[in-house]
Amino acid sequence: MSHRGRPRHRTTRSSHATRFKCLWWSLTVVLFAVISANASSQSALDPAGPQASRIDGLWRLMLYLLSAVFVAVMVVLLVAAFRRRTQVNDQPLKPVLLDTDPGQDRRISRTVISAIALTIVILFVLLVSSFLVGSAINSAPVNDNVLTIEVTGHQWWWDVRYDNPIPSQMVTTANELHIPVGRPVIFKLISNDVIHSFWVPNLHGKTDLVPGHPIETWMQADRPGIYRGQCAEFCGFQHAHMAFAIVAEPEEQFRAWYASQLNSAPAPSTESQSRGQQVFLSKPCIMCHRIQGTDAGGRAGPDLTHVASRQSIGAGTLQNTREHLAGWILDPQTIKPGNQMPPNPMSADDLNALLDYLQSLK
């Protein structure tokens, strides 16, 4: 922090104070910004589940403890740096010989030993608390009334299937999961291609999805809300556009949603919608997508049976609006380059009919 071109001896006490103030304020602002960044829907600092609260607690313990350590070290360092030995009448400073003063020697050893002891204690506190949090968040859920959801990672979207012993009671959807509040949800995670990672910061830490090796984790939302999740393991070109949403809602609302998702897609009710269905079934759409209740049964792309009930398209890339849907169908490679959906040039009439049909799939 030395000011260039200004002789050192002219640095005054007041300019030191200004620099300290500056440093102090910038540190405070950064800390405040970090701690108060709570309102976001994707934040580990706004926990909404038991595991996330523990992770948050550990994070705060580490932040406060280590900030205190940092401040203490800085204070000692600065005191040492700025404390001058007194200079008498332009005489050169005499070298200080450490071994001449037995009292000072003892003081130094005492300080060093207690600093080491304190360091060991602090590290042990962090070690033990991190171990306790680690084993707590990995323990099995206490509640028996669990919901099991199978999530398959694809480049670059999430395939979601609600498990049920009765096959007709299974729900398949994509990129948007509804879960009941206050009930543990077990996620069976598997990948179809490369390693992905399932991360909903408000509910839990990250869990990897590994091809050929199913991994289970569980989480629970304690209060309703929409929690954004994100792939947290670099998985290729569009890793950043591989998001999903967890909608936590009260049990009755969840049941209503589940019942609506069990239904087949509604039959087209207008002329335009039925033309749209024909377009869907005769164009490349049918090769990859599934719409329950029609001939479209592809599993290479997201299930579109209730696509209009979802909030986003392209795995959290765009809001689910008619305009975005139109752009996505015509040229997904401009919106999300490298994704596996090919461009689908078509006439305006066909596109409008197709959009009418897709938007009727509530």
Add this chain to the structure above:
Amino acid sequence: MRYRPTFIIMLGLVAGLSLGACKREERGFRVQPPSSTTIDSKSLTDLQPGTQTPPPEIKNEYEENAYALSEGKRLFSAYNCNGCHSQGGGGMGPALMDERWLYGSKPAQVFATIVEGRPNGMPSFRGRVPDFQVWQLSAYVRSMSGNSPKDAAPSRDDHIQGKPPESSAEPVPVKDTSIPKP
């Protein structure tokens, strides 16, 4: 500052080796089909008025492009070609990794087989699969019998491998047992 000759030689070696890290090819995500000639209509017979003049051969540039070949491999299972051709070994449909080509082995003929379908089982994918993907698929299908450069052909499988990878397939002599030539 003077450099020793060994240092300069090492520097040259490192520079030479790092050439290997250069991009091998571009990945085109938004592509035009490699051939502007779309094969819209097929003649059902070889008979032509006057002298036989074979049409100019269509080259499939994707056959030398590793990304296109691996996309072809991905599409081969995504579009369930496996359902009948079973990883190229054949099942309900004919094998694709041997030397027999019932409807011709040329890129354009494979393209036509996919787009038009063939009697006794091969469905027509016209309108269902975009042209550039058909070209990727036909490039991949030809790589199964070793008909594409080894450095471009896929060398591994995402799932359990039922056969040696395409990159180590030996080129097999083509026996066109063609029935009608397109």
